[in-house]
Structure formats: structure tokens, C-alpha cells
Amino acid sequence: MYSEQVWRFSALDTNTRWWIVIILVTLVSAWVVIFQPLTTGRGKEPFKLGLDLKGGVRVVLRAQVEKLPPDKQREWRPENMASVVDIVERRVNRLGVTESVVARQGQDRILVELPGVVNEQEALRLIQTTAQLEFWYLPSVQNERNPMARYRIEQRQEGGREINVVYDTVQQKDVDITEFLQDQKARAAEMGEQNPVVTGADLKPNCKLVYDQVGRPQVAFEFNAEGARRFGDFTRKHVGEILAIVLDNRIISAPRINEAILGGKGVIEGGFSATEAAELATLLNSGALPVPLEIIQIAKVGATLGKESVRQSLWAGVVGLGLVLLFMVGYYLLPGVLSAVALGLYTLYSLAAYKLLGVVFTVPGITAFILSIGMAVDANILIFERMKEELRSGKTLKAAIDDGFKRAFTAIFDSNVCTIITSLILFALGTGAVKGFALMLMIGVAISMFTAITVTRTMLWTLVSMGVGNNPRLFGLGRQWQTHIDIVGKKKIWFALSGAFIALGVLAWAIDGLKLGVDFAGGSELQLRFENPVTVRQVQSALAQGGFRDARVVVGENNLVFIRTKEITPEEKESIKRSLASLGNLEEQSFTQVGGIVSKEQTRKALWAIILSEVLILFYLAVRFAIGGIREGFKFGVAAVIALIHDVLVLVGAFAIMGQLRGWEVDALFVTAMLTLIGFSVHDTIVVFDRIRENLRNRTRGETFADIANKSIVQTLARSINTSLTLILVLIALLFLGSPVVKLLTIALLIGVTTGTYSSIFNAAPVVTYWEELAERRGLRGAEPRIAPAQPAEATVKRDGAPEAGVTAATGSKPRPKRRRRA
Numbered sequence: 177m178y179s180e181q182v183w184r185f186s187a188l189d190t191n192t193r194w195w196i197v198i199i200l201v202t203l204v205s206a207w208v209v210i211f212q213p214l215t216t217g218r219g220k221e222p223f224k225l226g227l228d229l230k231g232g233v234r235v236v237l238r239a240q241v242e243k244l245p246p247d248k249q250r251e252w253r254p255e256n257m258a259s260v261v262d263i264v265e266r267r268v269n270r271l272g273v274t275e276s277v278v279a280r281q282g283q284d285r286i287l288v289e290l291p292g293v294v295n296e297q298e299a300l301r302l303i304q305t306t307a308q309l310e311f312w313y314l315p316s317v318q319n320e321r322n323p324m325a326r327y328r329i330e331q332r333q334e335g336g337r338e339i340n341v342v343y344d345t346v347q348q349k350d351v352d353i354t355e356f357l358q359d360q361k362a363r364a365a366e367m368g369e370q371n372p373v374v375t376g377a378d379l380k381p382n383c384k385l386v387y388d389q390v391g392r393p394q395v396a397f398e399f400n401a402e403g404a405r406r407f408g409d410f411t412r413k414h415v416g417e418i419l420a421i422v423l424d425n426r427i428i429s430a431p432r433i434n435e436a437i438l439g440g441k442g443v444i445e446g447g448f449s450a451t452e453a454a455e456l457a458t459l460l461n462s463g464a465l466p467v468p469l470e471i472i473q474i475a476k477v478g479a480t481l482g483k484e485s486v487r488q489s490l491w492a493g494v495v496g497l498g499l500v501l502l503f504m505v506g507y508y509l510l511p512g513v514l515s516a517v518a519l520g521l522y523t524l525y526s527l528a529a530y531k532l533l534g535v536v537f538t539v540p541g542i543t544a545f546i547l548s549i550g551m552a553v554d555a556n557i558l559i560f561e562r563m564k565e566e567l568r569s570g571k572t573l574k575a576a577i578d579d580g581f582k583r584a585f586t587a588i589f590d591s592n593v594c595t596i597i598t599s600l601i602l603f604a605l606g607t608g609a610v611k612g613f614a615l616m617l618m619i620g621v622a623i624s625m626f627t628a629i630t631v632t633r634t635m636l637w638t639l640v641s642m643g644v645g646n647n648p649r650l651f652g653l654g655r656q657w658q659t660h661i662d663i664v665g666k667k668k669i670w671f672a673l674s675g676a677f678i679a680l681g682v683l684a685w686a687i688d689g690l691k692l693g694v695d696f697a698g699g700s701e702l703q704l705r706f707e708n709p710v711t712v713r714q715v716q717s718a719l720a721q722g723g724f725r726d727a728r729v730v731v732g733e734n735n736l737v738f739i740r741t742k743e744i745t746p747e748e749k750e751s752i753k754r755s756l757a758s759l760g761n762l763e764e765q766s767f768t769q770v771g772g773i774v775s776k777e778q779t780r781k782a783l784w785a786i787i788l789s790e791v792l793i794l795f796y797l798a799v800r801f802a803i804g805g806i807r808e809g810f811k812f813g814v815a816a817v818i819a820l821i822h823d824v825l826v827l828v829g830a831f832a833i834m835g836q837l838r839g840w841e842v843d844a845l846f847v848t849a850m851l852t853l854i855g856f857s858v859h860d861t862i863v864v865f866d867r868i869r870e871n872l873r874n875r876t877r878g879e880t881f882a883d884i885a886n887k888s889i890v891q892t893l894a895r896s897i898n899t900s901l902t903l904i905l906v907l908i909a910l911l912f913l914g915s916p917v918v919k920l921l922t923i924a925l926l927i928g929v930t931t932g933t934y935s936s937i938f939n940a941a942p943v944v945t946y947w948e949e950l951a952e953r954r955g956l957r958g959a960e961p962r963i964a965p966a967q968p969a970e971a972t973v974k975r976d977g978a979p980e981a982g983v984t985a986a987t988g989s990k991p992r993p994k995r996r997r998r999a
Contacts, residue, residue, distance in 0.1 A: 192634060192637050192638060192641070195630060195634040196634060196638065199521075199630070199631055199634060202525065203521065203524065205528070206524045206525050206527070206528035207524065207528075209528040209531055209532060210524070210527050210528050210531060223527075223530065223531055223535075223537050224291075224534055224535065224536045224537065225291065225536065225537055225538075226291045226536045226537060226538035226541065227276075227277065227289055227291040227477070227479070227538070227730075228479060228485075228538050228917075229479050229486060229537065229538060230291060230479055231291070231476070231477045231478040231479045232289060232290050232291035232476075232477060233289070233290050233474065233475070233476055233477070234287070234288075234289050234473075234474070234475050234476075234477045234730065234732060234738070235287075235288045235289075235290070235300060235303075235471055235473065235474045236281060236285055236286070236287055236288075236471070236472050236473040236474075237264070237285065237286045237288065237303070237304070237469040237470065237471060237472070238284055238285050238286075238469065238470050238472045239257060239260060239284045239285070239286075239467045239468075239469060240467060240468040240469065240470050241284065241467055243467075243468050244467060244468075248466075252467070254283050254284070256466060256467070257280055257283070257284065257286070258280070258776075259466065260286065260465060260466065260467060260469075261278060261279070261280050261286055261771070262463075263462055263463045263464075263465055264278055264286055264288065264303055264465075264469075265278040266461075266462040266463065267302060267303050267458070267459070267462040268288065268290070268303065269611070276288070276289060276290050276291060277289035279698070279770050279771045279772065280698075280770065280771035281701065281768050281769070281770045281771070282768045282769060282770075285472070285768070286469070287701075287770060288303065289477070289730075291536060300471065300474075302455060302458070302459065303469070304468075304469045304470075304471070305424070305459055305465075306424050306464060306465040306467075306468055306469075307376065307423070307424065307456075307459035307460060307462070307463075307464045307465065308375075308376065308423070308424050308425075308464045308465070309375060309376035309379070309421070309422070309423050309460055309464065310372035310374075310375045310376070310421075310422045310423075311372055311373045311374045311375070311407070311419055311420070311421060311422075312357060312360060312371060312372045312373070312419070312420045312421075312422050313360065313364050313369055313371050313372075313373055313410070313414065313417070313418075313419060314327075314329075314360050314417075314418040314419070314420050314430065315360065315363050315364060315367060315369075315417070316359070316360060316363055317329055317342075317418045317420075317430070318345075319416060319417050319418050319432060320416045320432070321416045321417055322417075326344065326345055326346055327342050327343065327344060327345065327351070327356070328342075328343050328345060329341070329342060329343075329418070329420070329427065329430040330342075330343050337447055338447045339426075340426075340427040340428070340429065340430060341427075342356050342427070353422075353425050353426065353427065354425055357371075357422070357425070369410070370406075372422070373406060373407065373410050373419065374399065374403045374406055374407050374410075375464075376460055376463070376464045377463075377464070378399050378400055378402060378403025378406070378407075379397050379398065379399060379400065379403065379460060380397075380398045380399065380400050381460075381461040381462075381463075382398060382461070383395055383396065383397045383398075383456075383457040383460040383461050384396050384457050385450060385453045385454045385457055386443065388443075388445075392445070393448045393449060393450045393452070393453040394443040394444060394445050394448070394453060395443060395444040395448070395453050395456050395457050395460070396441070396442075396443050397441070397442055397443070397444065397460065398440055398441045399440040399441075400440075401440075403440065404438075404439070404440025407437060407440065408436060408437060408438040408440070411433050411435075411436045411437045411438075412436035412438075414433055415433050415434065415435060415436065416432065416433065416434075417432070417433055418430050418431070418432060418433075419431065419433055421444055423456070428444060428445075429444065429445050431445075444456070475732040475733055475734070475736055476732060476733045477730045477731065477732040477733075477738070478712065478730070478731045478732070479712065485915040485916075485917060486542070486915075488913060488914055488915045489542050489543055489546070489910070489914050489915045489918070490542070491913055492546075492909045492910045492912075492913035492914035492915075493542070493543075493546035493549075493906075493909070493910070493914075495909040495913055496546065496550065496905055496906035496907070496908070496909030496910060497519070497546070497549055497550065497906065499905040499906070499909060500519075500550055500553060500902045500905050500906060501516045501519070503898075503901065503902065503905065504516060504553065504556070504902070507652055507898070508560045508651070508652045509649075509650050509651060509652045510639075510650040510651060511556070511559075511560045511563070511632075511636070511651060511652075512560075512652075514632050514635045514636060514639075515553060515556040515560070515628075515632060517631075517635065518552075518556065518627040518628060518631045518632045518635075519549060519552060519553060519627070521627050521631055522549060522552045522623055522624060522627040523549055525623045525626070525627070526545065526548070526549075526619065526620065526623055529619050529623065530545075530616075530619070533615070533619075535615075535616065541616075543910060543914065543915075543918045543921065543922070544613075544616065544848065544852070545616075546906060546910065547852070547903070547906055547907070547910075547925065548616070548620045549906075550902050550903050550905070550906035550907075551620070551624070551856060551903060552620065552623070552624040552627065552628065553628075553899075553902050554624075554628075554859060554899045554902075555584075555588045555624055555625065555628030555629065556628050556632060557895055557898045557899050557902070558584045558587055558588055558863060558895055558899070559580055559581055559584045559588075559628065559629070559632065559633075560580070560651075560652075561584075561892075561894050561895045561898070562579070562580040562581075562583050562584040563576050563577060563579075563580030563581075563651065564580075564651060564652065564653055565580075565891075566579045566580050566583075567648050567651060567653055568653060573640055573648060574640060577633070577636055577637065577640065581629065581633050583870070585629065586866055586869075587862055587863045587866035587867075588625070588628070588629070590796075590797070590800055590862045590866065591858060591859040591862040591863070592621050592624075592625060593796065594793045594796065594797070594858045594859075594862065595617065595621050595856065595858075595859075596618060596621055597789055597792050597793055597796065598614075598617075598786075598789040598793070598854055599614040599615075599617045599618040599621070600614070600618070601785045601786075601788050601789040601792070602614035602617075602782070602785045602786075602789070602851065603615060603618070604785075605781045605782075605784060605785040605788070613848060613851055614851075617851075660890075662886060663886055663889050663890075663937065663938060663941075663942070664882045664885045664886040664889070664941065664942050664945050665882070665886065667938075667942035667945065667946060670938035670939060670942060671939070671942070673938075674822055674826075674934075674935070674938075674939060677826060677829065678822065678825045678826060678829055680829065680833065681825065681826065681828065681829010681830060681832050681833055682825065682829060682832075684829065684832040684833045684835075684836060685828065685829060685832035688832070688835070688836055689832070690828070690831060690832055690835055690842045691831075691835035691836075691839065691840060691841045691842065692772075692841065692842055692843075693726075693742075693841035693842060693843035693844075693846075694726075694728070694740060694741065694742055694770075694772065694843070695772055695843040695844040696772045696779075696842060696843065697742070697743075697772055698743065698769065698770055698771040698772045699740060699741055699742045699743045699744070699769070699770060700740070700741055700742070700743050700744045700749070700767065700768070700769055700770065701738060701739065701740045701766075701767070701768055701769075701770045702738075702739045702741075702749055702752060702753075702764070702766075702767050703736065703737070703738050703739075703764070703765040703766040703767070704736070704737045704739070704753070704756070704762045704763065704764055704765060705734070705735055705736055705737070705762065705763045705765050706735040706737060706759060706760055706761070706762045707735070707760050707761040707762070708735065708759075708760045708761075709735055710731065710735070710737065710759050710760070711731065712729050712730075712731050714759055715729045715731070715737055715739070715756065715759070716729050718755050718756050718758060718759060719739070719752065719755055719756070721755060722751060722752065722754070722755030722756075723751075724741055724752060724755070726741065726742070726841070727739050727740065727741040727752075728740040728741070736765070737762075739752065740770060743769065746767075749767055782847065782851075786854055789854070790817050790820060790854075793813065793816065793817065793858065794810075794813035794814060794816070794817050795813065796813070797809065797812050797813035797816050797862075797865070798810040798812065798813040801813070801865060801869055803869060803872050803873065811944050811947050811948070812865050812868075812944060814943075814947075815861075815865075815939075815940050815941070815943040815944045815947070816858050816861050816862070816865070816940060818939070818940070818943055819857070819858075819861050819935040819936060819939050819940040819943070820854065820857045820858060820861075820935075822931070822935045822939055823853055823857045823928060823931045823932050823935055824850065824853065824854070826927065826931040827849070827850065827853060827924060827927050827928050827931065830927050831846065831924070840920060840923075841920070843920070845918065845920065845921040845924075846920070846921070846924055848921060849921050849924035849925050849928060850924075850928075852925060852928065853925070853928035853929075853932065856932070857928070857932045857935075859899070859932075859936075860895075860896045860899060860900070860932060860933055860936035860937075861935070861936040861940040863892050863895050863896060863899075863936070864888055864889055864892050864896070864936055864937070864940060864941050865940070865941070865944075867888035867891055867892050868884060868885055868888040868941065868944075870888075871884045871887060871888050872884060881944075881945055881948040881949075882945050882948075882949070885941045885942070885944065885945045886941075888941065889937055889941055893937070896933055896936055896937055897933070900929050900930070900932070900933040903925075903929045904926065904929060904930070907922050907925055907926045907929065908926075910922045911923065911926065
């Protein structure tokens, strides 16, 4: 028996054996990454944890307006703090700190919460650095044009490194840099020149660490169009003179202009170490702070959520995924078992990728990861349903496996490309959590493609080649969703249903708007100090009893407690203190207003990213579905985008309605749900469109587009229902068993998945059909339906060499004779 199994394994083709080796190698590598630290600096924890699971450091910064020059102090307005908050947030993001909190507090303060920062002091130093880069014309410094000038730049050693000082040859002493620069500004003005010539505001955000020919670190920079023009004009007129590079009132270098610099590019030399040059590049890319910042409070804080929330989320995930696996095994039998193995590998590969990339895990992040596992089964369902179709048509098992994977691949490929397009745009234009979401989405797509197509196919081929699972009944041929409804024919009913609900939601939105949570609208923060230690759970429980269920609680060192809630009155603040009195004596430390952690700039960039990604998806689908020309393909792209807009409007409308009825709030997690919906909304739509594309290529004379569209919807109904059902099973488990923190996120995703399935079946293809019918009525098309261009006719042959019974290749005219078996 053993020798027989060895013989069967050796009978596998070379490609299958190589894939087995690759899968085993990647499996072992992923296990090593997850369970064995790869570097000595990672510590014992395998993953980075966010503020809600581990805690971190909480810092309050104050804008030192009093340190600005008198003219800048007069120009300063409280509204300028918005740009300061934005710059601090960009710096935090460029430091690689994800899932952080940056919010305005009061008139002149910024709240920063950093999870799991290795070197807190270094991070805070970089956040505080003003990074004011300026290029100063120094007409009073000795140069080859003016060798007898009053001042000269001298290099001296201080603290083990070289610094530049300005020496006054008349008074024979060093001069104060600030006073010297103001003098040079006045001298330049007398000569009709602007000083400083250009600043860091004229740079493109692409500064980077480079090395010169002898290996010394430098910072490469590039001006924007206006900066390059001014810089080029100035250097053309002042060859031989000095142009100093000044950073935060410190002369980094004072090079002589040897020739006109017209390319808009250059490097900053300053005796930097590689670390210092990289830090300077980061600061320049983030932008200069218009005002110095000082730390007025710093405290270590604990996890905002207890272990109970983590336990609830993990348990809900286990139950949800268990339901998915039970459904897959019960519905697809043997392929379902293999999909369970593939999902296990997907989980392992994903965790390894998250660890290598330093992804920060939070309770919402864990929820999203659990959901991604449910989504990863989509491709398996598409493949298995296509295999069943091929088996029902009379093909052999091996031929059905081959054709099932081959014919399902186009739908899988197109849908995942659309998701990657969205992810790339979000990653390029988004900030903070949006950028992290896009990265996780791309990782999930890449890994699910590998596990669903490569891993599952390899396992199936191995079992079939070794004589295991050769019985077609093990593939669940009798399990099928069936309907004979004329979906396309009743398209006006579906359009009316969608329009009615969208109109109702838009009306609710127009009347009272969305109920914005603290993440968007801001609110109040109450800081208390308790006499005795308290836990997050104790404080949250006491607040809930007092009617403040949505308050966010952070417990810091020295018994400090920070409570952030919607904007409250002084009377409500006293009510909170009374609710907490049962936990012991407490003392109020501060009570301030805080801004939202989702800034207007973040929202604007996310919206632009969404719009741009949908435009690109439209053009991609127009090309991919250009059967009969790009104009025909354009209809499919427009219909997919219309279906997506439908899904977004339904979700927003539902929250507008329930915001008035049940107080549902839109917060940062709602943004996550919206991005998830946008990333995956087109999947089911593309599955239907892919079948329409295939059926158009095999169109028979007399068959209308509506006939083809309706047939395609019915043929793909099982795929659409099953892919959504697996997600719904996970979401229901998360809704009833998961942490309350992600309840509204789960509800939003349930609405999104449901409406996405509805629009792919009842809206997308009917929209294309309606467009086609309009074209026919306007006489743009003849009465006789067009036949798609002939495709290369290839008869499908079984892997054992025998032709398939009753299967012919469709052409544009008549069937070609079947290929005969060679003797």
C-alpha cells in the first residue's frame, strides 16, 4: 500500500510537485516569522498592539505663540492651529506610528496618543522640532565677489561635530544668528532681493537620504515649480556669492554658488549621520511647524479596552469562521474541506505579513482581520461553482477542475484588480488609518489569490492524481440555488425599490444630516485624579449607569483618568463626577474641549481617493469588457460604478435614518466600513458581468441582450448568494458575540454586504440592459441583435485524451467538427 501511494505521488506532473514544495516552504517560513523572533529587538510579543489593547504614551503639546517674532504674533490666529495639528499628524504617520490619536485640545493645545513607541523621547523630539528650512542670501559675508565683507562663516568643533558660526571681523566676535539674519534681510531688500530666497514650503514632499561619492549622508530635495523658478533666477544672478541653508535658525551649510542651478534639485550637506539625515528628510516631507511646541503633560496610559473585549472579539471570530467552514463543507463537500485548509493557510500567511510589516492590532483591526478571512473564501466559491457546472456538462473530473479554475480566473482577476486599484489610490492619498487599511487590503487580496487559486488547485490535483476523491458526488453537484425569475424583465421594480430607499435616506440626511460622533465632531475631555487605583472597566461601568455609555476612557499612571465624550455642559460634567464618586475620592484636573481625530483634510483626501479610484475602475472595466468596442465596455464600467454609488447611498441613508431613530453615530469605524464596502462592492457585480461577457461571445442568433443578461444572473446566482452568505455568517457572530465597541461597525458592514449583493443582482446588469434597449429604440442598432466576434474555436479535450461528449466550440457561424482521437 505504501509503495502504491509513493507511485501515485510520483505520477504527479512536475508543476504540481513544484507547487507542493513552494507551499510547504512558504508555510514553514510563515510559521517561523510568527512564532520565532527574527531580530533581538522585537521582544516577546509577536505583534504590535494598539492603544485599546496595550496602551502607550499620552502627550499634550502647547503652541508657544509668545516665542514667535512680533510681526508673526500679531498675525497669529487660533484657526492656525488646524495646520499645526495636520503637520503633527503627518509626522506621526511618517514615524511609522499607526492607530495613533492626534486631536486639537482647547485653543492652543494638541493631544497626541502614541501606541507602542519604542523610543518615546526620540519620537516626541521629532514631533516638536519646527523644521523651518530656509535658503538665505548673505550679501555681507565674505566671498570671491566681496572678499572684504564684514562677516565670514567659520567652521568649529562643538560636542564632537562641526558647526557653522558667523564671525564679525569688525567687532571681532561671534554674532547672534537671529540678529544676523534680520540684518541680511534688510541688506537684501536694499538690493531688491527677497530673503529668505526660498523655504521648505517650496519643496516637494519627496526629500530622502542619499550619500555622496565618499559615503557621507546628505538630504536630497526638489523644489516645486514656483520654488524652482525663484531658485534658478536667483542663482543665475548671484554666481560666486553665498547662499546659506538655515534650519531652525542654525546654519547647516553656507555654500558658494558656482553656477546657475536650474533643475530645481539639490542636496543639503551638514555633517549629518545617516540617522540625522533620514530624520531631516522626514521632517521636511511633513512640513515645518509655524510655531514652536512645548510639552505640558506626558503620561503613560493603559489599554482603553479590557481583556474582555479582546476575548469577545476572538470568540465571535471563532464562531463566525466555524459557521463559514460548516457551510463550505456542507455545501461543497470535498472542495469545502480543502477550502478550510486554504483558509487556515491564509490566516497563517496574513499574520506573518502583518508581523513583518509592523501592523498595529486593535479591536477594530482584529475584527477587520476576522472579516477578511471570511472574504478570502470568495474566490473558492467562484471556482467550486464553476467546477460543478463543468461536471454537470458531462466533463471528466480532471477536465472540470482545469476548466473550473481557468474560467473562474477572469472574474477573480478582474474583481481583485479593482480592489487593488482602490487600495493603491487610498494608500497614495490617504493618511493614518486609511493608509493602513489600504495596505491590509492589498495584503489580503494578494494572499487570497495565492491560497484560493494555487493552494486549492494543487491540493485538488494531488488528491485526484493519487486516486483520492475521484467520485463526482463528493463535489456537491446536487446542491444548487435555483430560480426562474425574470430579473431583468422586472428591472423597473428593482430600480423603484432602490430609488425609494435612497430617496428616504437622502431626505433624512438633508433634514438632519448624519449624527457625527466624537471622532468627527470633537467633544469634551475631563481629566480626573482618583485617590485609589481604578480600571477602565470600573470607570466605563459607572459611566454607563450614569447615562454616558459612549464615553472613551483612558487610565494613566498616578491614578489619572481621561474621559472623552461628546460635547457636554458643566452640569453634565458634574453629573459624570457624581457617577464616578462610588469609585472613591476624585479630584478634577482639567476640563477642555477637544477636536475630532478625523480631520477635514483626512476626509477630503479620502473622498478624492474614492472618486479617483472609481474613475480608474470605470476605465479598467471599459477595457476589459470591450466586447464590440470600448464604447460597449464603457457601459459595463458605468453600471458597476452606479451600483457602487447605490451601495454607498444606501449605507449612508440607513445611518441617517437610524441616527434620528436610534442615535447611530458616524465615527472613524464607519469610515472603515465605507472603505471596506468600496473595496469589495464590485466583486459580485464583476462575477455577473464576467458571465455576460462569456455568454456574449457564444451568442446565438435571435438571443437579445436582455436574454443573455438574465441568463447570466441566474447562472451566477449561487456564487452571489454564497459569497455574501459566508460574510453574513461572520458578521452575525461578531454582532451578537463580539465586543460592543465594534457593534455599529458590524451593522454597517452587514448593510453594505446586503445592499452590495442586491445591487449586483438587481441593479448592475439591468442598468446595462436598459442602456442597450435605449440604444436600440433610438435606432443606434439594427433590429437584429448582433453576434459577438468569433472566438478561436477549440474543442475541449479530456486530460486522458478523449473528447468530451456533446461539447462543441462556438464560433460566429457554425460549429466546427469535433477533434478526433488519434490512433
